[in-house]
Amino acid sequence: MLDKKTSDQIVADLTSHIKLSMGFKVWMAFLSVSLLVCLYAYFLQLRDGMIVTGLGDYVSWGMYLANFVFFVATSLIGMLISAVLSLLNQKWAAPLARIAEIIALAFAAVAGLVIIMDMGHPERLLNVFIHGRIQSPIVWDVTVVTIYVLISALFLYIPLLPDLKICSEKLTNIPPFARKIYTLLSLNWSGTTEQKNLIKKSTGALSIFIIPVALAIHTVTSWLFANTSRAGWDSTIFGPYFVIGAFVAGTAAVVVAMFVFRKAFNLEEYITDFHFDKIGKLLVLVSLLYLYFNINEYMVPAYKMKHADAFHIQTLFTGSYAPLFWATQILGLILPIILLILKPMRKPLPLLIISIFVILGAWFKRYIIVVPTMEHPFLPVQNVPINFKVYSPTLIEIGVTIAPMIMAVLIITILSKVIPVIPIHETLEHRNEQEK
Amino acid sequence: MTTNQKYNQFIAFLIFSFVINASLSSRNWKAPDDQKDKNSYIKFDASTAAQGEAIYNANCASCHGNPGKNNALKSLNPIPPDLSSTASQSLTDGELIYILNNGAGLMPSFKNSLGEEKEWMVISYLRGFNKNYIQELSKFDPAKSKLVKLVSSFDKASNSIIVNATADEKNGKIAIVGAEISVFVKRYFGNFQIEKALKTDASGLAKFSFPTDLPGNKNGDLEVLVKLYDENYGEVQVTKTYSIGVPTDKPGLNEDRAIWNTLVKAPLWIIGLYATGLISFLLLLAFLLNNLRGIFNSKV
Numbered sequence: 001m002l003d004k005k006t007s008d009q010i011v012a013d014l015t016s017h018i019k020l021s022m023g024f025k026v027w028m029a030f031l032s033v034s035l036l037v038c039l040y041a042y043f044l045q046l047r048d049g050m051i052v053t054g055l056g057d058y059v060s061w062g063m064y065l066a067n068f069v070f071f072v073a074t075s076l077i078g079m080l081i082s083a084v085l086s087l088l089n090q091k092w093a094a095p096l097a098r099i100a101e102i103i104a105l106a107f108a109a110v111a112g113l114v115i116i117m118d119m120g121h122p123e124r125l126l127n128v129f130i131h132g133r134i135q136s137p138i139v140w141d142v143t144v145v146t147i148y149v150l151i152s153a154l155f156l157y158i159p160l161l162p163d164l165k166i167c168s169e170k171l172t173n174i175p176p177f178a179r180k181i182y183t184l185l186s187l188n189w190s191g192t193t194e195q196k197n198l199i200k201k202s203t204g205a206l207s208i209f210i211i212p213v214a215l216a217i218h219t220v221t222s223w224l225f226a227n228t229s230r231a232g233w234d235s236t237i238f239g240p241y242f243v244i245g246a247f248v249a250g251t252a253a254v255v256v257a258m259f260v261f262r263k264a265f266n267l268e269e270y271i272t273d274f275h276f277d278k279i280g281k282l283l284v285l286v287s288l289l290y291l292y293f294n295i296n297e298y299m300v301p302a303y304k305m306k307h308a309d310a311f312h313i314q315t316l317f318t319g320s321y322a323p324l325f326w327a328t329q330i331l332g333l334i335l336p337i338i339l340l341i342l343k344p345m346r347k348p349l350p351l352l353i354i355s356i357f358v359i360l361g362a363w364f365k366r367y368i369i370v371v372p373t374m375e376h377p378f379l380p381v382q383n384v385p386i387n388f389k390v391y392s393p394t395l396i397e398i399g400v401t402i403a404p405m406i407m408a409v410l411i412i413t414i415l416s417k418v419i420p421v422i423p424i425h426e427t428l429e430h431r432n433e434q435e436k
Numbered sequence: 437m438t439t440n441q442k443y444n445q446f447i448a449f450l451i452f453s454f455v456i457n458a459s460l461s462s463r464n465w466k467a468p469d470d471q472k473d474k475n476s477y478i479k480f481d482a483s484t485a486a487q488g489e490a491i492y493n494a495n496c497a498s499c500h501g502n503p504g505k506n507n508a509l510k511s512l513n514p515i516p517p518d519l520s521s522t523a524s525q526s527l528t529d530g531e532l533i534y535i536l537n538n539g540a541g542l543m544p545s546f547k548n549s550l551g552e553e554k555e556w557m558v559i560s561y562l563r564g565f566n567k568n569y570i571q572e573l574s575k576f577d578p579a580k581s582k583l584v585k586l587v588s589s590f591d592k593a594s595n596s597i598i599v600n601a602t603a604d605e606k607n608g609k610i611a612i613v614g615a616e617i618s619v620f621v622k623r624y625f626g627n628f629q630i631e632k633a634l635k636t637d638a639s640g641l642a643k644f645s646f647p648t649d650l651p652g653n654k655n656g657d658l659e660v661l662v663k664l665y666d667e668n669y670g671e672v673q674v675t676k677t678y679s680i681g682v683p684t685d686k687p688g689l690n691e692d693r694a695i696w697n698t699l700v701k702a703p704l705w706i707i708g709l710y711a712t713g714l715i716s717f718l719l720l721l722a723f724l725l726n727n728l729r730g731i732f733n734s735k736v
Contacts, residue, residue, distance in 0.1 A: 187728060209720050
């Protein structure tokens with residue numbers, strides 16, 4: 001289909017979304033207003049302290065930490081699609097690589113903020129740098145998240161150089177200063193063999209290096225839990241369990257982004273049903289793996305029923321958390337797997353709907369991992385009011401939780417307005433290869 | 437009156453007297469009669485009360501709460517009473533010092549951790565909540581304790597500590613007979629008592645057989661604390677160091693490199709691992725930046 005188009009047409013198609021449209025302005029206004037409302041909630045938390053949240057001595061992590069894990073998880077998709085699939089020579093994923101990187105960068109950058117928003121005294125973050133001990137998983141977490149954000153930014157930027165040059169040359173309808181910025185950022189790109197080689201070497205190194213880093217950030221995040229001996233966290237498979245769960249959330253996020261970009265930017269010829277079918281299959285694959293990890297993660301303690309574990313498992317399976325637990329497992333994992341095995345369900349619209357359920361399931365799954373465990377400390381709970389024992393988030397807390405989500409969407413929206421979401425240079429090269 | 441009525445009356449009487457009885461003796465501890473009248477040799481004043489308050493907050497408030505605030509630890513059985521209450525204030529000074537020395541049920545003894553002087557100070561603080569309280573001082577003269585000579589020595593043959601208690605009275609040195617002697621070894625927290633308390637014999641001596649397996653410092657030094665309590669001479673204590681412990685030279689738990697230690701004492705493997713990760717990243721960064729420079733400088 002693409003081979004009927006001239007290069008100029010392709011460039012025009014893929015850069016057409018880089019402009020300030022009415023829809024964009026309305027969407028940005030909506031996001032900004034919502035963000036302001038949520039930031040007001042954060043202001044209240046800063047002013048009055050953590051007392052405005054439902055957090056207490058027992059459940060001190062609550063929704064915020066669930067949110068943090070969700071953000072780190074979603075950001076892992078950059079590594080899966082841009083690095084792993086490209087190293088495995090999965091050509092179909094190439095047009096999606098940039099979308100995945102944009103999501104990765106946005107979510108990883110905001111993940112750090114989520115942690116800071118969880119702190120009653122955000123300025124005390126400095127203590128991690130002043131008094132941090134490298135024996136502590138918190139320090140590893142801060143280190144790897146920072147490294148992952150930097151690497152994701154470079155992984156987005158370096159393959160983008162040729163496209164920046166194209167933008168500076170072909171985008172005639174944007175203000176001159178914007179074109180200047182594109183020229184500047186494109187680092188004198190002129191497509192010499194030397195330059196192409198350097199890009200190839202750099203992305204090669206990045207694709208390899210990003211894999212251990214991405215594994216590290218989510219494994220370390222899982223260690224924040226698994227390195228303690230509490231029921232529900234004390235598990236040896238938490239690292240891989242989190243990583244696979246991350247692929248599920250991230251793949252679903254990419255599907256949503258694909259769908260929206262395709263509709264909003266008229267990219268139907270570039271993101272086709274074929275791509276949806278393929279990524280739908282990827283989603284089944286990672287979901288099946290995640291199901292396997294889930295079975296293992298709950299089966300082993302449920303078989304042994306050690307005292308504290310038994311209490312925890314019963315709360316999840318039949319107790320107060322049962323409705324949420326089964327809803328996430330069935331609506332967010334099992335049903336999507338069954339449906340996605342059917343080919344018609346991997347068409348764009350059904351896949352979008354399924355992916356939204358998967359994302360919701362992924363968020364609540366993190367909640368189920370963080371909160372119930374904290375409600376059952378090993379030491380007896382004595383002489384405390386009921387709201388210490390049973391966690392229920394407040395409205396302010398929910399606002400503070402939504403703020404980072406809006407920020408991530410904002411970053412994705414802005415990035416998609418200033419850079420081509422489908423790699424132009426690679427699309428052209430790919431077409432030229434096919435012509436030969 | 438029918439027999440039935442009589443019977444009912446009898447039951448009512450039983451129940452009534454039981455209730456009265458229970459309310460009179462709801463305490464499940466009782467000071468022996470000869471201890472009830474014991475009085476403090478320290479005069480209670482603002483200064484002793486202030487010192488007592490600090491001791492109370494550190495040792496008692498966790499269970500009893502603050503006097504008059506009704507914030508005792510309710511999960512204990514019985515609930516520790518509010519010590520400013522009329523019921524507790526109706527106890528004599530002798531009864532108060534008795535329960536502090538001996539404990540009762542869940543309430544621990546403070547005899548060894550506080551000692552009599554500090555116990556009186558707490559009582560001085562507690563009496564501040566009782567407007568009607570008038571202190572009766574003990575006839576005991578604290579100056580008398582200055583006369584006491586308490587000497588301990590270690591007898592190798594029998595492996596025991598021998599304590600000799602004498603007093604330098606005006607009419608010469610006399611043995612203190614029947615005084616209560618306790619021997620302790622100091623440890624990180626509190627004291628470790630050797631055997632039980634003994635009474636001095638007719639020549640003022642008491643003999644405590646000493647365990648052979650107590651860990652000392654590098655040289656086997658142990659700090660031995662000897663306490664004397666006597667009606668007449670009050671409380672006297674002396675400490676002395678003996679090299680009779682098992683020499684132990686273990687580094688403190690925080691002296692070696694360990695996960696739980698400070699940054700400078702982190703285990704080498706973790707420093708290595710962390711540094712390797714960081715350095716690899718910096719190398720990659722240098723490589724990438726150099727490539728970007730190459731792209732920037734590339735000529736067509």
